[in-house]
Amino acid sequence: MDGSGSVGDCEFGKGKKAIKYMMGVAKENGIDGKYAAVTFASSAKINFKFLPYATAGNKIMSISYPDGMTNTQAGLVEAKKLFNDPFSGRRFGAAKMVFLLTDGQSTIQESLTIPKAQALKNSGVLIYVVAVGTYINGIDEMVKVASYPPQQYLFRVKTVNSFWQIVKMITQQVSPSNLYAAIKGQYDPPC
Numbered sequence: 001m002d003g004s005g006s007v008g009d010c011e012f013g014k015g016k017k018a019i020k021y022m023m024g025v026a027k028e029n030g031i032d033g034k035y036a037a038v039t040f041a042s043s044a045k046i047n048f049k050f051l052p053y054a055t056a057g058n059k060i061m062s063i064s065y066p067d068g069m070t071n072t073q074a075g076l077v078e079a080k081k082l083f084n085d086p087f088s089g090r091r092f093g094a095a096k097m098v099f100l101l102t103d104g105q106s107t108i109q110e111s112l113t114i115p116k117a118q119a120l121k122n123s124g125v126l127i128y129v130v131a132v133g134t135y136i137n138g139i140d141e142m143v144k145v146a147s148y149p150p151q152q153y154l155f156r157v158k159t160v161n162s163f164w165q166i167v168k169m170i171t172q173q174v175s176p177s178n179l180y181a182a183i184k185g186q187y188d189p190p191c
Contacts, residue, residue, distance in 0.1 A: 001015055001016070001019070001037065001038070001039050001040075001063075001075075001100075001101050001102075002039075002040060002041075002070060002072070002075075002100075002101060002102035002103055002104075003039045003040065003041045003065050003066035003067065003068070004040075004041045004042075004066075004067070004068055004069055004070040004103070004104075004107075005041070005067050005068060005069070006070070006103055006104060007065075007103050007132075007160070008191060009065040009067075010191035011103075011132075011159065011160040011161065011191050012065045012160070013065070014160045014161050014163075014164045014191070015101050015160045015163065015164075016060050016061055016063060017061070017164060018160070018163050018164040019060060019099070019101070020057045020060050020061060022099075023035055023053050023056060023057055023060075024053065024057060026053070027053045032052075032053075033053065033094075034050040034051060034052060034056070034089060034090060034091060034094075035050065035051060035052075035053065035056035035057075035060075036048060036049050036050045036051070036056075036079075036082050036088065036089070036090070037056070037059070037060055037063060038075050038078045038079050038082070039063060039066050039075070040066070040070070040071050040072060040074050040075030040078070041066035041067055041068030041069060041070070041071065042066075042068030042069045042071055042108065043066075043068070043071060043074055044071060044074035044075040044077065044078045045066070045078065046078050046081070046082060047059070047060075047063045049082060049085070049087075049088045049089045049090075050082065050088050050089035050090040050091075051089060069107045069108050070102070070103075070104060070105065070106050070107045070108065071106065071107070071108040071109065072100075072102060072105075072106040072110075072113045072141075072145070073106060073108075073109050073110070073112040073113040073116045074108070074109075075100070076098075076100075076113065076116040076117050076119075076120055076145075077116055079098050079120060079125070080116070080119060080120050080123065080125075083096055083120075083123060083125060084123070095126070096123075096124055096125040096126065097125065097126045097127075097128065098120065098125055098126070098127045098128065099128045099130070100127060100128065100129045100130070100145065100146075101130045101132065101160070101163070102129065102130070102131060102132065102142070103131070103132040103133050103160075104131075104133065104137045104138055105137045105138020105141045105142075106138070106141065110138075110141070113141055113145065114141065114144045114145065117144065117145040121147055126147045126153065127145060127146055127147045127153060128146065128147070128153050128154075128155070129142050129145055129146040129153060129154045129155070130155045130156075130157060130163055131154065131155070131156045131157075132156075132157055132158075132159060132160055132162075132163065133158070133159075134158055142154060159191075160191075161190060161191065
């Protein structure tokens with residue numbers, strides 16, 4: 001998850017909330033996944049290794065906003081480490097996916113971003129990219145980072161708040177149970 005200065009603390013918080021609820025929708029629909037989190041700004045950090053939804057959902061909300069530049073390649077390197085680490089908690093034989101939420105092109109070692117994404121994909125990891133913004137600097141980079149074909153793995157939203165609204169709509173349509181009831185009336189002030 002991109003935590004660079006252009007994202008801002010408020011939008012970063014909405015991104016965490018949206019991802020937590022997406023994981024909840026998966027759980028309600030019988031997908032018993034394990035989740036890990038990596039944030040990146042000027043540097044990258046593994047926030048937690050693979051955990052079941054209940055634990056990961058709580059941990060994601062406690063991730064602090066890192067602020068800084070956009071070092072996407074470092075985030076991809078940390079993600080690859082998680083998949084390669086036999087003690088990361090991941091299930092061997094399970095589908096491997098990265099969900100990359102970012103608002104733009106790398107600004108640190110940008111020439112390494114596409115090769116690092118390719119290395120991750122070559123190891124059997126699908127990369128989904130949510131590109132945030134009306135004009136995304138470096139959309140070409142995001143297209144190349146996403147798995148192929150990009151029309152299935154690259155999504156564009158105007159703001160992280162828009163992403164959050166989409167997650168709430170999907171939740172209503174896919175799983176209109178207690179999870180949706182918990183977020184249905186929630187007011188999200190603009191950042």
